[in-house]
Amino acid sequence: xxxxxxxxxxxxxxxxxxxxxxxxxxxxxxxxxxxxxxxxxxxxxxxxxxxxxxxxxxxxxxxxxxxxxxxxxxxxxxxxxxxxxxxxxxxxxxxxxxxxxxxxxxxxxxxxxxxxxxxxxxxxxxxxxxxxxxxxxxxxxxxxxxxxxxxxxxxxxxxxxxxxxxxxxxxxxxxxxxxxxxxxxxxxxxxxxxxxxxxxxxxxxxxxxxxxxxxxxxxx
Amino acid sequence: xxxxxxxxxxxxxxxxxxxxxxxxxxxxxxxxxxxxxxxxxxxxxxxxxxxxxxxxxxxxxxxxxxxxxxxxxxxxxxxxxxxxxxxxxxxxxxxxxxxxxxxxxxxxxxxxxxxxxxxxxxxxxxxxxxxxxxxxxxxxxxxxxxxxxxxxxxxxxxxxxxxxxxxxxxxxxxxxxxxxxxxxxxxxxxxxxxxxxxxxxxxxxxxxxxxxxxxxxxxxxxxxxxxxxxxxxxxxxxxxxxxxxxxxxxxxxxxxxxxxxxxx
Numbered sequence: 001x002x003x004x005x006x007x008x009x010x011x012x013x014x015x016x017x018x019x020x021x022x023x024x025x026x027x028x029x030x031x032x033x034x035x036x037x038x039x040x041x042x043x044x045x046x047x048x049x050x051x052x053x054x055x056x057x058x059x060x061x062x063x064x065x066x067x068x069x070x071x072x073x074x075x076x077x078x079x080x081x082x083x084x085x086x087x088x089x090x091x092x093x094x095x096x097x098x099x100x101x102x103x104x105x106x107x108x109x110x111x112x113x114x115x116x117x118x119x120x121x122x123x124x125x126x127x128x129x130x131x132x133x134x135x136x137x138x139x140x141x142x143x144x145x146x147x148x149x150x151x152x153x154x155x156x157x158x159x160x161x162x163x164x165x166x167x168x169x170x171x172x173x174x175x176x177x178x179x180x181x182x183x184x185x186x187x188x189x190x191x192x193x194x195x196x197x198x199x200x201x202x203x204x205x206x207x208x209x210x211x212x213x214x215x216x217x218x219x220x
Numbered sequence: 221x222x223x224x225x226x227x228x229x230x231x232x233x234x235x236x237x238x239x240x241x242x243x244x245x246x247x248x249x250x251x252x253x254x255x256x257x258x259x260x261x262x263x264x265x266x267x268x269x270x271x272x273x274x275x276x277x278x279x280x281x282x283x284x285x286x287x288x289x290x291x292x293x294x295x296x297x298x299x300x301x302x303x304x305x306x307x308x309x310x311x312x313x314x315x316x317x318x319x320x321x322x323x324x325x326x327x328x329x330x331x332x333x334x335x336x337x338x339x340x341x342x343x344x345x346x347x348x349x350x351x352x353x354x355x356x357x358x359x360x361x362x363x364x365x366x367x368x369x370x371x372x373x374x375x376x377x378x379x380x381x382x383x384x385x386x387x388x389x390x391x392x393x394x395x396x397x398x399x400x401x402x403x404x405x406x407x408x409x410x411x412x413x414x415x416x417x418x419x420x421x422x423x424x425x426x427x428x429x430x431x432x433x434x435x436x437x438x439x440x441x442x443x444x445x446x447x448x449x450x451x452x453x454x455x456x457x458x459x460x461x462x463x464x465x466x467x468x469x470x471x472x473x474x475x476x477x478x479x480x481x482x483x484x
Contacts, residue, residue, distance in 0.1 A: 126382070
């Protein structure tokens with residue numbers, strides 16, 4: 001019978017906290033950048049111009065249909081050779097994760113926009129609004145309400161996806177816990193604690209998402 | 221007529237894919253005139269209406285409203301979005317399914333055009349919007365959301381919203397077709413009131429009795445062409461064409477669907 005001893009992790013607390021800080025900070029960066037890419041991808045895929053639509057769809061499918069782990073490694077090792085730009089592991093993984101998240105956000109945002117009845121933008125146009133005005137004033141305010149649960153859900157996934165950056169030696173929670181596990185010879189305790197840390201942050205978030213969904217269902 | 225006409229449509233053509241919806245349509249509406257468009261579904265009457273404010277862009281022909289004229293077809297450049305928006309701001313449109321903005325109160329719905337399109341100050345827009353709501357008899361519903369209104373009330377708000385742009389022309393696209401029968405009258409009353417004030421209007425409708433009462437001209441369309449056109453009463457009471465007679469035969473002419481006068 002294995003003797004669990006979580007007490008031993010106490011001496012690595014600063015390492016864990018450090019890693020947790022990197023994970024949370026990293027998540028904030030990739031969610032914000034991902035939403036920007038998502039907005040671009042969504043508007044691109046709804047563009048009046050065929051070339052822009054094609055470009056946006058290529059971006060979305062390229063990142064949606066390849067594994068994130070492959071993208072991370074590719075951005076760090078292959079892109080510098082192709083583009084001739086040196087990237088730190090943090091830059092490479094932030095870029096890959098933002099684009100990966102952006103491809104999913106694109107589909108959520110696009111879906112939200114097209115779910116709004118065509119009569120709404122027609123009514124805006126009939127009042128004399130430009131397409132931009134009717135998007136801002138009429139369509140987006142309604143669409144965003146519908147998108148929020150799915151966007152939150154995708155962001156939860158993005159938070160967990162940051163654990164993959166440890167393969168590029170970005171010192172996130174998983175990377176630091178690897179260090180601690182090797183040092184203490186206590187991988188079981190270490191990874192159990194890591195799992196609990198992720199869950200402790202995400203469970204309250206998912207409760208908020210669920211409440212949001214309920215409130216949305218009431219107002220519709 | 222063409223010198224005084226407010227709306228002038230010449231040789232209008234429109235097709236959706238292989239389906240030719242409008243085949244060489246001509247239409248004149250005098251200033252202050254009320255034209256009713258009737259016809260079976262698929263006849264092209266709604267598309268024709270939507271071509272008047274260019275919500276549907278025609279393939280050929282010309283559209284003039286007031287002193288703005290657009291020509292379509294070979295070699296003609298399509299108007300850009302800004303020009304289109306400016307043009308549409310001068311015509312009001314009311315839809316079958318109301319298309320109110322559900323995320324705004326009734327008052328905000330009516331203020332939206334003046335504030336966003338006409339760049340009116342909020343306070344002025346609110347005064348204007350409240351006046352329009354009062355005009356359609358819904359002043360006390362200003363702070364409610366559309367979801368809490370009846371169909372008839374929704375459509376009256378939609379009319380107020382269109383009127384808040386102070387348009388020269390009002391277009392009604394089957395404004396009462398989605399309403400419960402007992403709610404049709406309140407909407408028709410508002411339209412009739414507008415007619416008596418001299419608003420130029422084109423009305424796509426299935427309310428034959430109402431068309432007879434309010435419209436001065438009536439156009440019967442079928443399969444993308446104007447089959448018969450003339451003074452509303454004359455076309456309804458003594459149609460010349462067999463197709464018109466057959467269509468009108470579906471309606472009870474005595475079953476007065478619309479009240480004859482405004483109750484106010």
